[in-house]
Each structure stands twice: as C-alpha cells, then as structure tokens.
Amino acid sequence: MIDFVLSKKQQELKEGIHNVGKFVIRPMSLEMDRNHEVPEPFLRNFMKLAGGRGGQDIENFGEDGSGEEGKKERDPSKISEANRTSAVGAEELAWADAAMVLCMPGAGLGGPPVKSTGTPEQRKRFLGMFKGMDTGPLKWGAYGLTEPGAGSDVSGIRSSCRKDGKHWVLNGRKCYITNGGRAIWTVIFATIDPALGRAGHRAFVVEKGTPGFEVGKIEEKMGLRANETAELVLEDCRVPEENLLGGEAAYTTKEGGFMTAMKTFDNTRPLVGAMAVGIGRAAYEYARDFVKENYLIGRPIPRYAAIAAKLSQVSRKLDAARMLVWRATYMADMGIPNAKEASMSKAAAGQAATQACIDAIEICGAHGSIATEHALLEKWFRDVKVYDIFEGTGNIQRIVIAKRIMPGLKAF
Numbered sequence: 001m002i003d004f005v006l007s008k009k010q011q012e013l014k015e016g017i018h019n020v021g022k023f024v025i026r027p028m029s030l031e032m033d034r035n036h037e038v039p040e041p042f043l044r045n046f047m048k049l050a051g052g053r054g055g056q057d058i059e060n061f062g063e064d065g066s067g068e069e070g071k072k073e074r075d076p077s078k079i080s081e082a083n084r085t086s087a088v089g090a091e092e093l094a095w096a097d098a099a100m101v102l103c104m105p106g107a108g109l110g111g112p113p114v115k116s117t118g119t120p121e122q123r124k125r126f127l128g129m130f131k132g133m134d135t136g137p138l139k140w141g142a143y144g145l146t147e148p149g150a151g152s153d154v155s156g157i158r159s160s161c162r163k164d165g166k167h168w169v170l171n172g173r174k175c176y177i178t179n180g181g182r183a184i185w186t187v188i189f190a191t192i193d194p195a196l197g198r199a200g201h202r203a204f205v206v207e208k209g210t211p212g213f214e215v216g217k218i219e220e221k222m223g224l225r226a227n228e229t230a231e232l233v234l235e236d237c238r239v240p241e242e243n244l245l246g247g248e249a250a251y252t253t254k255e256g257g258f259m260t261a262m263k264t265f266d267n268t269r270p271l272v273g274a275m276a277v278g279i280g281r282a283a284y285e286y287a288r289d290f291v292k293e294n295y296l297i298g299r300p301i302p303r304y305a306a307i308a309a310k311l312s313q314v315s316r317k318l319d320a321a322r323m324l325v326w327r328a329t330y331m332a333d334m335g336i337p338n339a340k341e342a343s344m345s346k347a348a349a350g351q352a353a354t355q356a357c358i359d360a361i362e363i364c365g366a367h368g369s370i371a372t373e374h375a376l377l378e379k380w381f382r383d384v385k386v387y388d389i390f391e392g393t394g395n396i397q398r399i400v401i402a403k404r405i406m407p408g409l410k411a412f
C-alpha cells in the first residue's frame with residue numbers, strides 16, 4: 001500500500017535540497033537565466049554532495065551501473081524507493097530553479113533506455129562513465145528521439161540506420177535535445193525502414209566525437225534558458241554494432257525499439273511532473289506570501305476573499321498532482337506497469353503548475369509581471385509551459401490515458 005509519509009531519508013533529502021535551493025540556488029537563478037548557463041563550480045559542489053555519481057540509480061543498478069552487482073546485493077523483500085526519492089528531490093530542486101535541474105550532470109534522459117534495454121555490459125560501460133564526477137570532469141548523457149517531422153508521433157521518425165559489416169550507418173537530424181551539445185553520448189533512435197513504422201525502430205548509443213555526429217544549432221528558448229537544447233546531425237555516422245542498445249535480440253519483437261523509447265517515459269514522466277509541481281509551488285508560495293504581506297491592510301475584503309479562494313484552489317491542485325506523481329513513482333519502484341499513471345501524473349502536474357504560475361501573476365498584479373532583477377515570477381511563468389510539452393504534450397498524455405481506460409477503441 002502506498003505510504004504518503006516520507007521516509008526519514010527522503011525527509012532529510014528534501015530539507016537538505018530545500019536549504020541549498022533557498023540560500024544558494026534561488027539567489028543565482030535570474031543570473032543563470034540571463035547567462036544561459038549554470039556555473040560549473042556549483043555543479044561540481046553538488047556532485048561532491050551526491051558522491052560524484054550524478055543521479056545514478058545506485059539502489060537498483062549498483063556501484064558499477066550494470067545492474068548485476070546491485071541485484072546480488074539487494075534484499076528482494078525490501079521495497080525500492082529510488083523513483084519516489086528522485087521525485088521528492090526533483091520537486092525541491094525545481095522549486096529552486098528548474099533549468100538547473102536539467103543541467104545536473106549524469107546520464108539524464110539517456111539513462112532510462114540504457115537501464116531498461118541495455119545489456120549488462122552496455123549498462124556497465126555507459127552508466128559507469130558517470131562515476132567520479134566529484135573530482136573528474138562533469139559529464140552528461142542525452143536522449144535523441146524528436147525530429148523536425150516527428151515529435152508527438154514518434155512512429156514517424158525518418159533518421160535511418162543500416163547495417164554495414166560490424167557497424168551501423170546512421171543518417172538524420174534530431175532536434176530539441178536536452179544537453180545534446182555537451183553529452184558524452186546520446187541514445188539515438190533511428191529506423192531500418194520508415195514503412196515498418198514502430199517495428200523498424202532501433203536505439204543506439206552514439207558517443208561524442210564519433211565521425212559524422214555533429215552538434216547543430218543551440219536553441220534560444222522562452223524558458224529554461226540556463227539549460228542547453230541542441231540539434232544533432234548524423235551524416236554517414238558509423239556506430240559500432242556493440243552500441244546497438246540491447247543487441248539484435250532486443251528487436252525480435254514487433255515493437256522492440258519503440259518500446260525502448262516509451263519505457264523511458266514510464267520512469268521519467270512522473271519526474272517531469274514532480275519538477276512541474278516544484279515550479280508551481282514556487283509561484284504559489286510567492287503569491288501567498290505577497291498576499292499576506294500586502295492584502296491584509298487596507299484592501300477590500302471581497303477581493304481578498306476571492307484571492308484566498310484562488311490560492312486554496314491552486315494549492316489543492318498542486319497537492320493532487322503531487323499525489324499522482326507519488327503514486328506513479330511508487331508503482332515504478334514496485335515494478336508495477338505504470339504507463340497510464342505516469343501520463344496522469346504528468347498531465348495533471350503540467351496543467352496545475354502552469355495555472356499556478358498564471359494565477360500567481362494575476363494575484364500579484366503589475367508586480368507579478370515585471371521583469372526586474374528581483375522578479376522570479378516572470379521567469380517561472382516562462383519556465384513552466386514546456387512541462388506540458390516535452391516528454392509528450394498534455395494532449396498526448398490524455399491519449400495514452402484514454403487508450404488504457406478504453407482498450408480496443410480505435411479512435412486515436
């Protein structure tokens with residue numbers, strides 16, 4: 001049964017991150033937004049606190065990242081809390097600065113497909129690269145699925161792959177890839193034949209520096225400006241056959257490659273939901289405190305009552321979204337299929353958080369919309385919208401949910 005009370009470890013993590021967030025990250029937030037980067041010394045200090053492993057899931061994948069060592073040591077009767085703990089941490093970090101969360105060194109979105117589909121050797125090799133970031137260089141991984149012609153409908157990807165001896169040759173273009181320019185490797189999805197749809201998909205780990213693999217333009221974005229979003233170009237890029245994720249055996253089922261892409265989202269959508277809740281909560285708390293400081297004296301009571309009602313509604317919706325996030329992460333931790341619940345959490349969180357930012361600006365009046373050096377509200381408003389876009393838009397989450405509550409209905 002899901003327990004809504006945080007464990008001692010989770011509570012300590014939440015409080016620790018909150019304090020760093022309040023006293024260190026928030027004061028740098030607007031400057032990072034203006035400079036389009038998170039200072040490296042800060043990331044390095046954070047890595048030291050995290051034991052130099054950058055979000056690597058030690059609980060489930062062991063010290064070496066392969067998953068084999070972890071399996072041996074794990075007590076099967078002990079319930080994992082890794083996903084829920086990550087959600088608690090992600091909400092708190094995003095409360096401080098959402099762009100900074102995406103800049104955290106580690107495998108990032110590239111981690112889940114390597115974990116779910118990679119062979120033990122691939123997991124050890126590619127996830128093991130993220131050890132030692134407390135002293136050594138900072139490293140990022142990335143996930144390259146979206147293309148100019150295939151965002152929501154990823155069955156339409158056109159990036160191609162063909163086998164040539166002991167290599168695969170990749171051609172195509174990927175867009176809007178988080179940390180794509182700085183990543184030491186990116187999981188690239190390509191197709192052996194677009195006519196095969198999902199059955200043609202293959203996933204490769206393409207390492208930085210592989211000839212024919214180049215970074216294209218870095219996007220100028222409305223929000224999350226401190227985080228890099230890049231275009232990646234593949235031109236006759238020869239990738240060793242050992243980098244085909246899961247090996248040939250992973251693609252004998254009809255939807256092997258497509259499922260690799262989708263399984264990623266079952267773990268990451270709740271985390272994206274948690275980050276959205278973090279931004280929404282930041283805006284809500286800002287507006288609540290603004291009202292407490294400015295509305296109790298000399299303002300008309302009916303207006304104050306309407307504002308109080310709005311704040312209570314925002315708070316309720318954010319709490320409900322967090323509960324959905326925790327349910328989805330609990331299921332992931334228990335190994336229970338959670339595609340519907342992951343989509344529910346992301347859809348609810350994206351909407352609740354976006355509305356929280358809109359309402360906070362409205363409640364604060366002109367003060368809320370002014371982009372001075374003190375105005376975080378304006379930044380959160382720019383940051384939050386993408387949480388209802390990336391990793392599947394709100395519309396796509398609603399389709400995922402509808403397909404599962406009405407199985408067999410061919411309306412989508």
Ligand SMILES: Cc1cc2nc3c(=O)[nH]c(=O)nc-3n(C[C@H](O)[C@H](O)[C@H](O)COP(=O)(O)OP(=O)(O)OC[C@H]3O[C@@H](n4cnc5c(N)ncnc54)[C@H](O)[C@@H]3O)c2cc1C
Pocket residue numbers: 109142143144145146150151152153175176177178179221224229386389390391392393394395396399
């Ligand atoms: C900051 C940022 C970071 C990103 N990071 C990554 C990354 O690391 N890796 C990666 O692979 N991608 C990444 N993306 C891409 C992101 O996942 C896509 O933008 C997203 O999936 C939507 O695709 P699209 O932009 O092509 O929009 P479209 O698919 O063109 O959608 C446009 C509109 O049509 C709606 N729509 C589409 N299909 C349907 C339908 N069947 N029914 C109803 N409505 C529909 C959508 O909801 C949306 O409102 C990132 C995007 C951004 C903005």
